[in-house]
Amino acid sequence: MTARGPIERLPTGISGFDDIAAGGLPLGRPTLVTGTTGSGKTCFAIEFLARGILLFGQPGVFVTAEETADSIRSSAASLGFDIEQWEREGKWAFVDASPIEGEEEPIRTVGAYDFGALMARIDHAIRRSGARRVSFDSFSSIIGRFTDLGVMRRELVRIVAGMKTLGVTLILTSERTEEYDGISRYGVEEFVLDNVIVLRNVLRDGRRRRTVEIVKFRGLPHRTGEWLFTIDSREGFVVIPLGVAHPPAHASTVR
Amino acid sequence: MTARGPIERLPTGISGFDDIAAGGLPLGRPTLVTGTTGSGKTCFAIEFLARGILLFGQPGVFVTAEETADSIRSSAASLGFDIEQWEREGKWAFVDASPIEGEEEPIRTVGAYDFGALMARIDHAIRRSGARRVSFDSFSSIIGRFTDLGVMRRELVRIVAGMKTLGVTLILTSERTEEYDGISRYGVEEFVLDNVIVLRNVLRDGRRRRTVEIVKFRGLPHRTGEWLFTIDSREGFVVIPLGVAHPPAHASTVR
Amino acid sequence: MTARGPIERLPTGISGFDDIAAGGLPLGRPTLVTGTTGSGKTCFAIEFLARGILLFGQPGVFVTAEETADSIRSSAASLGFDIEQWEREGKWAFVDASPIEGEEEPIRTVGAYDFGALMARIDHAIRRSGARRVSFDSFSSIIGRFTDLGVMRRELVRIVAGMKTLGVTLILTSERTEEYDGISRYGVEEFVLDNVIVLRNVLRDGRRRRTVEIVKFRGLPHRTGEWLFTIDSREGFVVIPLGVAHPPAHASTVR
Amino acid sequence: MTARGPIERLPTGISGFDDIAAGGLPLGRPTLVTGTTGSGKTCFAIEFLARGILLFGQPGVFVTAEETADSIRSSAASLGFDIEQWEREGKWAFVDASPIEGEEEPIRTVGAYDFGALMARIDHAIRRSGARRVSFDSFSSIIGRFTDLGVMRRELVRIVAGMKTLGVTLILTSERTEEYDGISRYGVEEFVLDNVIVLRNVLRDGRRRRTVEIVKFRGLPHRTGEWLFTIDSREGFVVIPLGVAHPPAHASTVR
Amino acid sequence: MTARGPIERLPTGISGFDDIAAGGLPLGRPTLVTGTTGSGKTCFAIEFLARGILLFGQPGVFVTAEETADSIRSSAASLGFDIEQWEREGKWAFVDASPIEGEEEPIRTVGAYDFGALMARIDHAIRRSGARRVSFDSFSSIIGRFTDLGVMRRELVRIVAGMKTLGVTLILTSERTEEYDGISRYGVEEFVLDNVIVLRNVLRDGRRRRTVEIVKFRGLPHRTGEWLFTIDSREGFVVIPLGVAHPPAHASTVR
Amino acid sequence: MTARGPIERLPTGISGFDDIAAGGLPLGRPTLVTGTTGSGKTCFAIEFLARGILLFGQPGVFVTAEETADSIRSSAASLGFDIEQWEREGKWAFVDASPIEGEEEPIRTVGAYDFGALMARIDHAIRRSGARRVSFDSFSSIIGRFTDLGVMRRELVRIVAGMKTLGVTLILTSERTEEYDGISRYGVEEFVLDNVIVLRNVLRDGRRRRTVEIVKFRGLPHRTGEWLFTIDSREGFVVIPLGVAHPPAHASTVR
Ligand SMILES: Nc1ncnc2c1ncn2[C@@H]1O[C@H](COP(=O)(O)OP(=O)(O)OP(=O)(O)O)[C@@H](O)[C@H]1O
Ligand SMILES: Nc1ncnc2c1ncn2[C@@H]1O[C@H](COP(=O)(O)OP(=O)(O)OP(=O)(O)O)[C@@H](O)[C@H]1O
Ligand SMILES: Nc1ncnc2c1ncn2[C@@H]1O[C@H](COP(=O)(O)OP(=O)(O)OP(=O)(O)O)[C@@H](O)[C@H]1O
Ligand SMILES: Nc1ncnc2c1ncn2[C@@H]1O[C@H](COP(=O)(O)OP(=O)(O)OP(=O)(O)O)[C@@H](O)[C@H]1O
Ligand SMILES: Nc1ncnc2c1ncn2[C@@H]1O[C@H](COP(=O)(O)OP(=O)(O)OP(=O)(O)O)[C@@H](O)[C@H]1O
Ligand SMILES: Nc1ncnc2c1ncn2[C@@H]1O[C@H](COP(=O)(O)OP(=O)(O)OP(=O)(O)O)[C@@H](O)[C@H]1O
Ligand SMILES: [Mg+2]
Ligand SMILES: [Mg+2]
Ligand SMILES: [Mg+2]
Ligand SMILES: [Mg+2]
Ligand SMILES: [Mg+2]
Ligand SMILES: [Mg+2]
Secondary structure (H helix, E strand, C coil): CCCCCCCCEECCCCECHHHHCCCCEECCCEEEEEECCCCCHHHHHHHHHHHHHHHHCCCEEEEECCCCHHHHHHHHHHCCCCHHHHHHCCCEEEEECCCCCCCCCCCCCCCCCCCHHHHHHHHHHHHHHCCCEEEEECCHHHHCCCCCHHHHHHHHHHHHHHHHCCCCEEEEEEECCCCCCCCCCCCCHHHHCCEEEEEEEEEECCEEEEEEEEEEECCCCCCCCEEEEEEECCCEEEEEEEECCCCCCCCCCCC | CCCCCCCCEECCCCECHHHHCCCCEECCCEEEEEECCCCCHHHHHHHHHHHHHHHHCCCEEEEECCCCHHHHHHHHHHCCCCHHHHHHCCCEEEEECCCCCCCCCCCCCCCCCCCHHHHHHHHHHHHHHCCCEEEEECCHHHHCCCCCHHHHHHHHHHHHHHHHCCCCEEEEEEECCCCCCCCCCCCCHHHHCCEEEEEEEEEECCEEEEEEEEEEECCCCCCCCEEEEEEECCCEEEEEEEECCCCCCCCCCCC | CCCCCCCCEECCCCCCHHHHCCCCEECCCEEEEEECCCCCHHHHHHHHHHHHHHHHCCCEEEEECCCCHHHHHHHHHHCCCCHHHHHHCCCEEEEECCCCCCCCCCCCCCCCCCCHHHHHHHHHHHHHHCCCEEEEECCHHHHCCCCCHHHHHHHHHHHHHHHHCCCCEEEEEEECCCCCCCCCCCCCHHHHCCEEEEEEEEEECCEEEEEEEEEEECCCCCCCCEEEEEEECCCEEEEEEEECCCCCCCCCCCC | CCCCCCCCEECCCCECHHHHCCCCEECCCEEEEEECCCCCHHHHHHHHHHHHHHHHCCCEEEEECCCCHHHHHHHHHHCCCCHHHHHHCCCEEEEECCCCCCCCCCCCCCCCCCCHHHHHHHHHHHHHHCCCEEEEECCHHHHCCCCCHHHHHHHHHHHHHHHHCCCCEEEEEEECCCCCCCCCCCCCHHHHCCEEEEEEEEEECCEEEEEEEEEEECCCCCCCCEEEEEEECCCEEEEEEEECCCCCCCCCCCC | CCCCCCCCEECCCCECHHHHCCCCEECCCEEEEEECCCCCHHHHHHHHHHHHHHHHCCCEEEEECCCCHHHHHHHHHHCCCCHHHHHHCCCEEEEECCCCCCCCCCCCCCCCCCCHHHHHHHHHHHHHHCCCEEEEECCHHHHCCCCCHHHHHHHHHHHHHHHHCCCCEEEEEEECCCCCCCCCCCCCHHHHCCEEEEEEEEEECCEEEEEEEEEEECCCCCCCCEEEEEEECCCEEEEEEEECCCCCCCCCCCC | CCCCCCCCEECCCCECHHHHCCCCEECCCEEEEEECCCCCHHHHHHHHHHHHHHHHCCCEEEEECCCCHHHHHHHHHHCCCCHHHHHHCCCEEEEECCCCCCCCCCCCCCCCCCCHHHHHHHHHHHHHHCCCEEEEECCHHHHCCCCCHHHHHHHHHHHHHHHHCCCCEEEEEEECCCCCCCCCCCCCHHHHCCEEEEEEEEEECCEEEEEEEEEEECCCCCCCCEEEEEEECCCEEEEEEEECCCCCCCCCCCC
């Protein structure tokens, strides 16, 4: 398969996001969504599937690697989405990859970790539902099983290569513990993935402010810098099309 | 068991806290309460049970993993609560998980640490007392026994999953050594738990100021940022419904 | 033994300190006194016993784990106290726990370090002298023998539990290498101990300033923040009842 | 072979870059191009070959060690270059060195890693196409396989020596995770390579700014400091011949 | 041997130093002199012996653990002292403890390192010359041989205890790599030694400034904070009795 | 061999440098020249030999441990020096110590690394050419082979002692990765060497500025602080006899 032109876009339908993404996520390629705890990664991952169903009629698969499906259903409900309804209609499918399920696997996998079984389940869910979108939340809990950075990197490349063959547009959430220090937990994930989005939840003078930034879209233009967003029970995940200006920066914030 | 709508709330009854929590703690889910030494974690854990008994008639179980039950009784007395009275009335029960008790267990548990025995004791105490609330103080002293971060994370997921089946609302206290650097000691706990509260005790120009912040409620709105609180012999733990503004920030602090 | 009410206080008699301590140290419980080199830990430990003898007629035991007894006698003399006189009168007793004494013990104690022998000597000295106060200087040199943090914590809990059964009020000095970075050397001691005091010796614009702060009294109120103190050949350890205000903070420093 | 005079230059043809390079890259010597994720390393590597073809009729070889050739083709297309056309014309050749290809090689190579096979493939591609320019993207994914810094350095020297015998001008991209902290990931690469360029993508007050800096050309003059550049679908990689002045620096930015 | 009163002083005779030391170094006790490279440790160690000979007729022993005796002779000559003359007069003796001499000793001494042989040589030199002062330069090169911090500490205590029995006043130089970060290289030496002096050589706005500070004299008063000093071919090591005030501190620097 | 007076000087002939060095480098002693990549270490090492030949008729030996001799020849040519001419005249000799040459030696030398063979080659080159000056570039690549800091230090002392017996004045270049953080890569080299010079290439507001500082000349006076310098195709390495003043420092920069 040969790419004749630039990568195409998949409009996400998430309010305001496609503006800063200059059209949407790179079609058919995985995107890393990284942020500290509570920064909104899971909300983004839910919205990505929900907007696909609501606005474009695209079914989706949600791979949950840490929370239970029920927990995701509750979170989605609080954003105004009825997942169970969609599950019954065959528009939303869960794949459970939480450590509770596959209890006794060896932890310190030095060589080739068998990510294949999970890939097969994801592939199967995609085929059955005809999904165009996949959210994998959180990816960190999977790659944290590789204790050696060299091995982690090689396996990451292999896993991501496998994901690209799935023929869907995929979001992978990833953890970080500092707001302005590097990009990802291991400092390796962002180089392997084609696209990187950072969600921030910055504490400043006792107040929190949420921002989203597209750090990298390989081979595609996008708007740069941080953009404010909110999470809301009625509107869900909403990106505000105004640039961020930290005090003591100059006053004009529109760009 | 399927969640039909958003997660419900459990009003804590702690002065001012339910305001910033937009109603209370997420019902039936564990909440991590993290802070430096002396930041008020144990006071919060005591208040949580005490207010449940006083305001809502809900019995509680206090799992003490480091201090003795007597030490907790004294601390509670200084906040104006007579725990022994409640113990006699069957409203308050202690479960002692301190390392003094289970002396000779192996320390460097690599695989599955037998957290099960403790869970059985907690479960038993809950059933006997009909508890609706559980405080586990401190959780760090338990998870510090896993020396490998990968193992710790997997076990954390397993332990937390077990706790959710207890059918109670649970608080887990957790240690940190810096006020504004990450969230928890190991940088892993906050991602596994659904809800995270940070208690701070900040030294600035030689003075201390206590603040409480809800960093994350998965799937639920809450007020954000830091809020001042005090610990007092008459009023106990009191959150002040004024936002925090650090100098040299702008003057208006009401929001 | 059951605590009916809040913990009682032991007035130390150290000038100005009982004011900020709201009456004195928590009676019958160990207190960690932590500070950088030369911050005044040993002076505080000497004063604690000396004031007990001079003002309240309470005998004391000084456990010296690094300096020799003679060195402590000299330091006390420079603060105006004649320890040998008190030793002759049975009011002051030394327990020597320095590494010079117990030469050939194994260093890398992985399991249960035999702290018992030292405890027996301390217990014996307390009984013989009828001591009400014990200073243990420095505690760091003892706990530094546990090379594994997990083991150190478990042993710390055990040691501190043993100390509480001695029926005295005890001060443990502990080392730190930075003035405003965490509390103790290993980041674990402060969580195990009920009470924590920090002595600081801050270099600013080429000048040094000494401050004392009560960081934690479990279950007891106290004044918060840093307070200036001096060490003096005539007055010894003197806390000045004025708050600290670092420039460029606002002018009023009385509180 | 003896160098009689100073090293010659290879004009890159990248807009504005040859100005700050005082003529171009050192001819026949490898140059390290280092930057954080999304800083433009791959764009630079593509431009280097594309401008050689378009402006100087020099064929090029692109060694891709992490992304697939197709991914590079897409990225090039978005910069306005039709690589497949050039491939057909024999002006552009890919060498795939991604870990997906050479699956089962041993990871923890302690001694001499067999970089030779890859060198042979590169050498062959150069000969067949008559290439004058080679881009190796990314070099970090190769050297990250040496887990010992001492071994990495010795092997780096050996690899770089091998590259110099290829008779081409070569660009090696390399990863870093902080914008203003050191030069390269391992702190060793920049000392082994003769020439070092840093691409930065700095976040400041919520906005991003791209700069390029020539940190080192061994034995050759060049303009120093950071220079702004943009990446654009029509113009590609464009260096702006104005110096960078960070606020609050003085106003004049032309030099 | 029992100390009846406070520790006595040994006036050093170093210009200005005895003023800030409130009389001199603590008599008969070792003092750690710590500083970065070139901060003046060796000059101080030379001056200490030289002033003893010139002003008080006290012979001295110089233990050189890294430089050769000849190198020290040259440095002393540049400060205006003729050591060889004093050597001939029996007033100055060298003990060479450099690693060149005792070639084949085992490096990774885990248990009791045989510091005894060196002590015997020092002791012998003291007896033969009737020395009252000893300079040991540098002590770091000796203690760096203990690779385990726990072992290092225990051995340090043992070595220092041995030194106290020598009946002389001793200076031990020790290395640090940062000007305002902790006190000593390993963070342990300063707690074992009774007295600590820091020499700083601070780079600020492109200029260097030398300061000396007495950080700790156990059991003795002294002036606190940093004091300027110079090293000069005519005057040697000269402490200037004016306090240091870093800009932007307030103007009055006399105290 | 006994030093009767202070160490003598070797005027380098490098423009402006001998002024700040108060006459030149300490004669017959090795000097560490440390700096980040591209800071000018190799230029300084070349200039040192070239000025000796041009101004004082002193032959020199250049030990190249990482770059090839040809690379050094090119760099020298760009500074205006024709090394091959000098090689033919017997004024300049290369010793190649690059890892390419001595391929199969064991890397993790724990004990005594055989530095002797290299020393013999250097010694031979000195004798044959009658060299008075030696540049060893880079020394870091040699000492990085000792993976244990304790061993490295002992071997460094041994190597440096050997170098002093060569009877020449020697420059050793050494790497660092941060501009204002410590002195050398391992934090040990600067203590072993008698003389230390730091070359800096500081990025500030997007611009680079080069400075040279003499940090230490054991036993000799020198001017202190940072001094600006430039590298130029016509003038080579030129130190500007004006002090450095960083904004926002005060205006007068002459001293
Ligand atoms: N219905 C809602 N209304 C308002 N805010 C909400 C709502 N649901 C969630 N939030 C906010 O979103 C936060 C949780 O976001 P989310 O679960 O997406 O974070 P996350 O980045 O996935 O965190 P983690 O790494 O811990 O999984 C909550 O803490 C809350 O502040
Ligand atoms: N056609 C385009 N128009 C505008 N911007 C583009 C275009 N193509 C790429 N970019 C920008 O360049 C960035 C990617 O640059 P590039 O792939 O060269 O980075 P990189 O340094 O190689 O990153 P990595 O280390 O992750 O490989 C994108 O994130 C985007 O911002
Ligand atoms: N009755 C009281 N009145 C006022 N302040 C009190 C009272 N009781 C406790 N405090 C304050 O609360 C602090 C202790 O709080 P708490 O024990 O909850 O802290 P913690 O976070 O649990 O600490 P640790 O991590 O060490 O267990 C005391 O240091 C004191 O400052
Ligand atoms: N005669 C002199 N005149 C002026 N300055 C001198 C003289 N002798 C030495 N110095 C200064 O003192 C510095 C060396 O001091 P010294 O050798 O005491 O440092 P040090 O702390 O022992 O260093 P190291 O840790 O490397 O041994 C020299 O760098 C020089 O700046
Ligand atoms: N009589 C005195 N008069 C004035 N100051 C004194 C007197 N005695 C001691 N000091 C001051 O107290 C300091 C020593 O205090 P102390 O020994 O209590 O410190 P420390 O915290 O125990 O240090 P370390 O951790 O090294 O044991 C001395 O450095 C000195 O500045
Ligand atoms: N002829 C020249 N004219 C102007 N500048 C030059 C010239 N030659 C070299 N330079 C400058 O000197 C720098 C290289 O200096 P040099 O090779 O001495 O650095 P280095 O400290 O040895 O670096 P490394 O640690 O990488 O070996 C070049 O990057 C360039 O900026
Ligand atoms: Mg999440
Ligand atoms: Mg607590
Ligand atoms: Mg002490
Ligand atoms: Mg790239
Ligand atoms: Mg010295
Ligand atoms: Mg060089």
